Amino acid sequence: MPFACVRCGECCSQMGDVHVVREECADGSFLMENRYTGEVHAVRVAPDRASLLADRSIFERWPLACPFLREDPADGKACCTIHHTRPDICREYRCWRLLVLNAGGTRAGRVMERRHLAADDPALAAFWETHIAVIREDDDTRWDERAIETLTKAGYIVRR
Incomplete structure (x- = not known):
């Protein structure tokens, strides 16, 4: 998108x-x-x-x-x-690389710049620290794919 x-x-x-x-x-x-x-x-x-x-x-x-x-x-x-x-x-300027919505479609956070999360939702911030921030991948495209897959499995909606 x-x-x-x-x-x-x-x-x-x-x-x-x-x-x-x-x-x-x-x-x-x-x-x-x-x-x-x-x-x-x-x-x-x-x-x-x-x-x-x-x-x-x-x-x-x-x-x-x-x-x-x-x-x-x-x-x-x-x-x-x-x-x-x-x-x-x-x-x-683009305010996000990836837009993360909760299951209801409300903005939960944005991935800005390379891999910075600007979280609107404390639950997403906590999930990010334990599941996304630990992803070790140098290639940005592959990192995005892994992050999107992990977030989607957890019930989030991710837009590019």
Whole structure:
């Protein structure tokens, strides 16, 4: 199953430490700087999202959110106001390699980066430590297959 964004906003919830507005230009354009790399990227707020910039309530929940992350009033989901001009780091980001759901279909955790588990469910975290973290396999594809098989046998649903 290909990656599908659910617009939860978690990916951008801490990016305010990375992406900062260096300069506000005309017509909804900004120069955004990556504080880690020093790279400067020109971005433009989508015209249909410009009115969202005034609402800064998302920073009450996530004080370190990307300066361009907002909540869409139409559906309450997170939205990137500069989505079409976002930097490459944002374009390439995937919040999970493997998505682990419990038997009821609710997210139990995500495997991120190489083999890091971000668990939403303490039972999955405990299972991970005793059954998955002990898998010794250098090849990532074979490791994924073994992890998926082990999780599936335990009643979890795993999506790639």
